[in-house]
């Protein structure tokens with residue numbers, strides 16, 4: 027049985043799609059590894075339940091946080107996805123959403139690992155391009171998109187069939203969690219976990235002064251005495267705590283806007299900066315970007331826009347592209363441009 031899969035290997039969620047089935051799998055990006063030899067034992071929710079049985083023999087890892095190219099994880103995981111998926115096709119190929127800042131060398135490494143996992147054809151596309159296509163948009167007009175994920179954020183500007191700007195930075199959801207951890211440590215001598223910080227972020231996190239003022243009771247251990255201490259934390263304090271990752275994000279967006287070629291400016295000003303990714307759901311994110319850049323912000327509606335876009339692209343992708351293509355971002359832009367004039371590569 028041959029299969030076609032779109033894979034969005036997010037740092038916090040792995041989402042897999044297929045051309046005619048849509049989303050076929052969505053699991054937390056955890057893998058359970060054997061402590062003895064590092065081999066993959068389970069992934070997703072199953073990895074958690076395995077860990078509950080034995081922490082001595084099993085460790086939990088989040089493989090896509092740093093790179094997609096860990097051989098002992100990527101190959102068995104992709105093989106598993108091929109085995110598990112129900113969808114059928116006459117081709118055995120995968121399309122992977124990749125960070126915008128990735129190099130040709132890391133693309134090549136991933137393609138090699140996919141082949142080892144049983145893919146006849148493997149392609150990559152920059153995640154924000156897939157997100158725009160998954161949302162049902164095209165590239166007839168210039169687009170500027172900011173995708174804020176868990177471990178990475180991407181900024182991409184496309185116009186006239188050309189990628190004018192692409193960058194991937196570390197200021198994303200987890201950087202905001204880390205900022206809460208540091209704030210509590212520095213201001214109250216309180217130690218909390220990254221997961222606890224993420225919960226606080228969901229409950230009261232905000233990046234713009236105009237959002238409703240909220241508070242939550244936080245408890246943690248004193249960094250010196252180890253005793254349990256409690257504190258009421260207000261959302262205005264988080265505005266201060268979030269300054270570093272938020273500034274980094276805004277600077278990156280401004281850098282992209284400052285490099286906008288003149289022919290793209292009108293479209294971007296009219297349609298706004300498209301915003302997507304779980305990290306963009308932090309309260310006040312669109313308003314803050316709007317306030318600093320003075321450009322309208324347009325949040326994408328679909329939560330799984332990237333994976334849906336991959337499925338959509340697979341439907342249109344010609345049979346057997348030349349393997350040398352690898353990253354098909356530019357091909358996708360052309361496929362989803364209906365305007366008459368698109369410059370040749």
Ligand SMILES: Nc1ncnc2c1ncn2[C@@H]1O[C@H](COP(=O)(O)OP(=O)(O)OP(=O)(O)O)[C@@H](O)[C@H]1O
Nearest residue numbers: 036037038039175176177178199303304305307308
């Ligand atoms: N309502 C919310 N408020 C604040 N943050 C949120 C909200 N919902 C999700 N997040 C954050 O979004 C991040 C997950 O986003 P997403 O699913 O886009 O990441 P990912 O695709 O798994 O990771 P990456 O793209 O970085 O590899 C997490 O850091 C999470 O805390």
Ligand SMILES: [Mg+2]
Nearest residue numbers: 036037175176
């Ligand atoms: Mg993502």
